[in-house]
Amino acid sequence: MEKSFIPFIKQTIASLLKAASHLVLPCCCTYCKQLLYQRTILCDACLAMIRPIVSGSIQLTTTRSIKVIALSAYKDPVRRLILAKRWSDIQAGAQLGQLIWDLTHFATIQADYIVPIPLHWSRYAKRGFNQAEQMSRVLAKKRTIPMAKIIKRVRKTKFQAGLSATERQSNVQQAFELVGGNLERYKHKHIILVDDLMTTGSTIKAAARTLLAVQPASITVVVAARVV
Ligand SMILES: [Zn+2]
Incomplete structure (x- = not known):
């Protein structure tokens, strides 16, 4: 040449x-x-x-509570990015992941695996992507740890919006199940559970309770926005 x-x-x-x-x-x-x-x-x-929001916590069992880290309250501009999934904006999830990386202390929390909150397969098929998974992919890459899709939605739940707190809780009960082989590898590991939005926390609570079966060392929830 x-x-x-x-x-x-x-x-x-x-x-x-x-x-x-x-x-x-x-x-x-x-x-x-x-x-x-x-x-x-x-x-x-x-x-x-984007105003920093103090970490919250969710009581999982009488003896165990988990920490919730959120990028923002459910307000614009983060709210707009979360809602972008409705208009099939596949980039928004990755952008939320990047903002979490840039603006929260996510980089310093103990983490071995990132687990996205899954959609029911029929909702996934309709939308074509899962925003929590788009966020998780970015966050896993930043930390150079694996994303582990080890929970699946076994029940198609109603949209939580418009339901009371009690209705939300019973709506998501037994909605999740563990999947995949070799679940032993998650024992005594630090798991980060990722979702785009936390409203009352009932979905996250149901998913985290399912994860407890693998006996993780810790579960930390990371969300883009939390309703406060
Ligand atoms: Zn602007």
């Missing part, structure tokens, strides 16, 4: 890579659509709208 071609090829590859990365990171702020001059998800003004 002619030596003079090499810089040209290098330049072409560089511009192709740049074009490909734009497919993942937007050119405009995801919330206000203002043009961005650096590769971020939200502009500085929208980013400043």
Whole structure:
């Protein structure tokens, strides 16, 4: 190959890579659509709208409670990113994962496996993706730990919105089951349970109770938003 071609090829590859990365990171702020001059998800003004939220906890059994880390209260701009799944925006989940990485102390919590809260297969088929899984993929990659899809929804539950707290709890009871072989490997490991939104916590509680069967050292819940 002619030596003079090499810089040209290098330049072409560089511009192709740049074009490909734009497919993942937007050119405009995801919330206000203002043009961005650096590769971020939200502009500085929208980013400043995200108020850090104190960690909460969920009582699983009489002796065991688990910590809940949330990026934000259920407010814009995070709310808008969560709702983007309804318009088949597959990027929003990855963007929420990135924001959790950037803005919470997720990097320092004990973690061996990331477990996304699953959708029922029929809802997954309709939507084509699971936002919690999109978030989990980013978070697992950041921590270089595996994503483990070890729980599945065995009952198609009604949408939680519009149900009372008691109705929500009975709606998700026995909704999850452990799946996959060699569940022994999760024993005494630190598990991160990921979902996009926590409302009353009944879905997360049901999923976490299912996970207790593998005897993990800890379960920490990480969500994009928590209703407070
Ligand atoms: Zn903005």
